[in-house]
Amino acid sequence: MDFDPNPLERHTFWTLVLGGFVTSLTIYASNQAMIQRYLSMASVKRAQITLYLQLPGALVFTSLLVFTGMVLYAKYHDNDPVKECLVSKRDQLIPWLVMDILGQYHGFPGLMVACIFSASLSTVSSGVNALALVFLTDLLKPLYTRITNKSLDEKKLTIISKILAVVFGLITIGLAFLAQMFGKLILQVTLSIFGMVGGPLLGLIICAMFVPIVNHWGALVGVVTSICITSWIAIGSIVYTSGLSPPNPCEVAQNSTQLNNTTYSTINASTVSTSHLYTTSVVDNSYDPLATIYRLSYMWYSTLAVLVTVVVGILVSCITGGTKKKPVDHRLLSPFYLALSNMARVVNIAEIKERVKNVDEYDLDKKYKKKTDIYDEIMAKTNIEMEIVPNGNTEHL
Template structure:
């Protein structure tokens, strides 16, 4: 069971690492025009270096600096974007008229994207697995001196996460209000939905020297934080769950342990560079990461829950059920991505407008998107 759980985490890390670095690369591409595959190796090389040299202490301290930059840039974008549009009332009115302010559907149908069931039940389990069994989170908890400190940290983290999500939602409202009468996706100004916010940042903050750079640094801070955290956790899992159990006859020296952990960070850092080529063809990054994480962490959450609350369940039955759970979730995830990429399945899109665009674009593109 230990090897199976560790394998799920390693698989999750292999898939998540390129996703984490692809997001800032997209942003940098939208802002500067530099290719995604040019900036990706540079970002990974920097992150791999300070993770290898600094270890968990270096990762935590860089996370602190990166978090300050990330939150600061979000606040600036929200304030400046709202003022440029004419105030909070304008943002609210445009989103209301555009049908962007909706409550979840009261449906138990799992295929409904935004239902009460998926948001509250699915969202609760999604965040539970992120804060309860995630190696990166537990590793930080274990570095604290007492249970009381862990509880305080978790409470602070929860408040910070809620504020972060609310800020991101509001930035989305500002983004729609900014382009409510000229959709950049339809006109071809943005190639992917993940580039809409960077495009808005250039429009809103581009008049002030240095502010677009601050936003780019914030996106890189978020990505580097995720990347370094996962690389460090990955090295710890491979060492403790795969290497040490096979070295019981000969204890490992501190030098050997440090060498193995650094080697793991370097190998997986390099591999994520090549995985970016796969990720860029798999659709929306946020949706992809959440789906993959659920398929891998779902069985792990079940394993830990049964282990803590149901000690009478046998190991063999638990192993078989977790393998079956993973297989079913993987089948759903893979087929969903294939359907998404091939175009055989699409969520209903809300209407957009290009009536007041102040630049020329291909009208046939708009007509084709409307027909779809």
Template sequence: MVGTGGPVPTFSPWDYVVFAGIIVVSAGIGLFQSFRGRKEASSAEFLLGGRQMTAVPVAMSLTASFMSGISVIGTPAEAYRFGTAFWLFGFSYFIMSAITAEIFVPLFYRLAITSAYEYLELRFNRLIRVIGTSMYIVQTGLYTGLVIYAPALALNQITGLNLWGVLVATGVVCIIYCTLGGLKAVIWTDVLQMVIMLTGFVAVIARGSVLQGGITKIFEDADQGGRLHTFDFDPDPLKRHTFWTIVVGGSIMWLSIYSINQSQVQRYISCKTLGHAKMALYVNMVGLWLTVSLAMLSGLAMYSIYKNCDPFSNGDVGTYDQLLPYMVMDILAVYPGIPGLFVAAAYSGTLSTVSSSINALVAVTVEDFINPVCKNLTAKQVNWMNMGLSVFFGALCIGMAGVASAMGSVLQAALSIFGMISGPLLGLYTLGILFRTSNSTGALTGLITGLVLTLWVGIGNQLYPPTADKTLPLPLTTVGCNNTMGQSSTTATPWTSPVTLTPEPE
């Protein structure tokens, strides 16, 4: 019986067919773009799509790049445990979009640069450019490892497929179409993958509404469970999510992602005009609103279904980040193919973000490290170098997934990485843009000081997690469970070596 705990079904043959079909189509779009653009093979075509992209596909790619498998897995679990405070990020998206579109995009677009870090050398010096690029590579490697790990965990949870087999397969698929198709292949596959992600959320919400007697009943249950207390104006900066920490802190975090992150900047400057680039930001804002709203509604539906039997407390899952995959099999297994669609949604988000990261890493490596040293390379040599670097960074991202497996909650870990590294970089760019008298000595001093402080806070948070009186998890119960399993396996036929998001220490 749905919502009462115990084993749930595994993947049906139709689920595998749907999942495999969607992944093949995603890869096929990327390969099509690669063959289509072969006659125009050049570094600008590979890294910037020939600077001929339009606003809507770029906007969908912007949204898909960072509202990825992390969002599919982590955001509904956030609503289930902590309520709807996360919805306040909608304000952050508006503030970020306006500042980025009106200040940062015109700067990068008019400079006609390929790497966002070229600006740092133009404004300060070569050393600061190299440091900024190096920080970006470290940040992106860690974040992409998380993005690969989250949906691989979902596949393992639902189907019993080998976790590391899925991780490697993810990297291989991305490497293939990134290597052959470049940025244009990445953007057009992002468009399909964004549609699939949204469809997966809609399927979960629709089925949950039918089971619970309508969307109104879901909101009633959420209200009774304290999940609709969205606005908390407590000024305490140590509390996990308040209006101030999300709107102020969230705006700065998302600004650091969208205004200076190479993955995003590369998309702006791939647009055919500045107007298209700015419009892409505003259309992306609507996409972010839609995605976070559907993710939060999925979490509220999950609470409504499991309000009397928390699967984590009942031992049905090993971590809260496994809740949504568990619910999908619990409520959607009666419709063969739909669970496959959900897993494809999580997986599509991964493909989108990983492919974007690989392409961006190739761009900064070529522009910031190789071109300044090797100035006499032929176009053919540069193309081979681009493809070789795509393979290298794809393999590196797979390796970083192993680091991600030890970082706890995927959503919180992802946000922490961006806060620690992107924050000081954003401060550096802001200093250069807004203050004419700033020089390279002051910029380097501020960057190092900011990085030390953010690493101190971020690493300290991992080593000494905040207590419940600061994180404020909402109450859950198992009074309605009809079966206590006492193990983390959730399938009718458990696989040999179940893997949870946070492995037990050896």
């Protein structure tokens, strides 16, 4: 096990644990599809219980993936199917393993294909639904209202959402065909995209919950800067390193055989070409500063995006005046932050009556549903960070 803290190493203990944690957090805390699932629950408590119930299944699933990798290594560490030209990419090793071990048993390969399609369709359906909903709610509805000064009725919204789902589904299928053109592993590309997009969103949510000084300018500049930096590193890593990686030995062997099958043998041509390119890339990387940046592990993209969003957001907010002109409603902040900052002061009803003029017009012992209006009035006049409860006491937000 590698405990090297160097973030340039592709896979280490810290990369997988810390970087993987933040990457997973972008999925569970800022992914639109996951948030829609949370909102579909009857209450926050039920959403939390659902997450707790999901945790054992996720641990079992991850453990099975680890065991599958161990089986792959034990089976093919001496005879790599990629080097022997049995498969062209390492993404094909799992299907090859299934056919190699279970291919003789009728039904097992088909069962695996059915499981893959079932899992992929489940994920794609929620993603397509999220895309259609966001596009309709945040773009089409406001644009239609601004142009026509009318609102779309429910029937039209339903039809448009179904059409958008079909369109985004076709786009998703088209991107699936383009996936075979990626030089890197599909999982790495997927996690890189999560880092480029999910990281800035997670940073934005962290600013909203824990950094009340961040205003709209800081949030906007922080998110845009984070997306630009992480996209530059991720795309640059793919483009810059594509010509430095050793070529596929099968492709080299086929090309060398076609070009000159009399002067050089297939094995010699493959060996010479591979060693030459790989040696050149090592020398270039040691002196090129861009190579150091592009070598950042894809598992750290989310962490980098979150840090850039928060830091840039705070700096820009301080430059533009923060939130002094419009104080933040502390009900929107995290209770954990309020407890640490000691901003939720406990104030009794008698003190409120002394400090707020005309507060007698309110009956502070009314039903609990009135507490929001009372709180807003008190916040506007005294800037007391508290919440009133029906029994006349106060509690932290």
